[in-house]
Amino acid sequence: MTSVNWAGNYTYRAESLVKPRSVEELQDVIAGAKQVKALGSRHSFNDVADSPGIQVSLENLPAELTIDEAAHTVTVNAGARYGEFVERLNDAGWAIHNLASLPHISVAGAISTGTHGSGDGNLNLAAVVAGLELITADGLTLSVKRGDPSFEGTVVAVGALGIVTRVTLDIEPTFDVRQDVFVNLGWPALRDHFNELTSSAYSVSMFTDWGEQGANQVWLKSRVDVGTAASQQQELFGATRATHAMHPLPDGPSANSTEQGGVPGPWWNRLAHFTLEFTPSDGQELQSEYLFGREHAIDAIEAMRALQPRLAPHLMVAEIRTMRADDLWLSPAYGRDTVGLHFTWKQDDAVQELLPLMEDALAPFDARPHWGKLFTTNAARLLELYPKLPEFRELAGRLDPNGKFRNPYLDRTIFGA
Template sequence: MFLRNLLWEGKAVTLTNWAGNTVFQAKDVHHPVSLDELRRLVASSPRVRALGSGHSFNHVADTTGELVVLDRMPERAEIDAAAATVRVGGRVTYARLAPLLHEAGFALANMASLPHISVAGSVATATHGSGDAVPCLAAAVSGIELVTADGSLLSLSRGDADFPGSVVALGALGVVTSLTLDLVPAFELRQYVRDGLPLDALDHFDAIMSSGYSVSLFTDWRDTRVWVKRAEELTDPDWYGTRPADGPRHPLPGMPADSCTQQLGVPGPWYERLPHFRADHEPSGAGDELQSELLLPRENAVAALRALFAIGERIRPVLHISEVRSIAADELWLSPFRGRDAVGVHFTWKKDVAGVMPVLELVEETLAPYGPLPHWGKLFTRWPACPDDFRELARRLDPDGKFANDFTRLLLAE
């Protein structure tokens, strides 16, 4: 897990997120060991929130009440080969799940950059990977089970009226105890890195982003590289004006690539190529950063990217790197991809809140004409409107606001 403790005179006193920029305000942190214990805890607490792997960069998981961490609950992953699904517990991470699926001949259609993060937390915040034809991680969910405000257990399946609102829910409806995920047959990919993408290659943006199963652009808004993950070999020496990397690359220029998944076109299993980082390594520089991401309608992406290149001189002083990737549409109510194919523009910032926030506001202002929505687990300052169907669902399932916090209250306010 990415949770950290702040130390005072050698004693752990406060829990923080991965980056250390969020200090959790909870009165107590609980680690239930069974579903019954969790249900009793939720039923008896006036305020409660669940915390996953601690990789969010804002206060989405915070509470002034009781904080629940499921790291001592049973770690189950039950594969139904006939249905091509897997049912996972609320504590399971992608790093633990993926090898089990591969061994059984299955795969997930998508993974995020980091396999270390929890499945439930990733789903709740609409976290995603990259791929023109691949929706966010939450779109793989076909069933969800959660403990609601009175301690009862609610199970919903795809096709139920409330299901599209219960998957990406930011913890506002209850504590997720299990998820059922769709599976596909196991597959292999190759990963290539191409250096020196020229700015005029944006004229071929759609062709570049569709040239692999998963494609990412990494840029400092001056120099750009392309990560291409695909089944076929990439043999064109002048592919869109780029040159092949002469060795493994880290997304952050100058960082050692030891923590990165294998590149240079070597074929390997899906779960060792789709993430940028290896499950058995903590990413280089882990925690020494802040993150934001804005999700744009696909049709506005090129114009938005040109606008960001135009303010690159303002962005670079507080930036480590940006990543540009595509995500297919879904129908989940709080998803930034609801009803629209999207392009995400991700910012890995230097850990300098005072320096970053004015630049983030400039980025948001620059992108405002292009219809951006924020990634729920990252830093942002402009709140999107809450869909009415989700607001009604939250009030119906949690009328007293047991699972509410400052983050969700801002979202749900009319």
């Protein structure tokens, strides 16, 4: 079998790819496999979803959207992409608190890697999981819900515990969002007003190439039912309101971006950066991200600015975002309000050589890498960064004693030290 990820930078080595049409069929596949791994929307940039044996795609499992209005939850099939059900959820009068930049990613893939959106008060996508079902190594279904023992270790699990089939998410009444873009925010203003900037809207993203001009774009996503003065201003700490629709890349097609210009619209069509109808690029890119406590924000930003001459030839754009602390063992936001520095790279072999340089520069801030993106941080260092990693290893040992869901990625990152 020859299969590649979304970006085309990684070729999977699995012996076969199967697409079961029922949970029962999936159980049989898992029970009979020596090694097996779930493959989501392929939007990981490393070998997290690869397997020495079988890969399983959930795309043919029956679709589900079950709303429990009394519990304020929705249950969906784990292989669903967010963009495939959020409009239906909205039409029923409900919303998810936040979305990642892309609506094209699968629910299980997003939560298992700790993927997030932005907003000082917003948890990442995994932290609103109220329950899930997964098939463990013996082919049996395990159901876990918030409050159960080890629940916090089961949600962000990087595929090490089993294959998730259904996910139950917290929901809230639907809301509208307006998106306003400001351009040319200088570094002095970003440094002096960082907390005010990140709290100036429900979700805030700052885009930069780390050059002297500062943040080229600042995207404010404001809830209309709350309202923020910043979204209606003509200036934002010296940055001026954009006069036309923008794409995070200077020459990117704005038609791919969700609507801007302060026009109110449903949450699902504003909180992501890109629309489901358009992929944000042709996949010819690489990505990495590092996340650390927000008390280190300015020092970490300055550390990346100092590396700008090395980064610039290979960088397409970087994004600065924030999120609230959570209690999920392997979440990059575990135990601390968090700032993430996201890097979109040209598809260049030199990027791999830059990662250790960046990781060394961010080491004083205990930066945790995003599980689904490029990094070189090893298991010994991850053991220092994740205080609950020993408990997670013990949980994995109980649920998967023979390492059916192990792969070189997990051996290198989770179990290697």
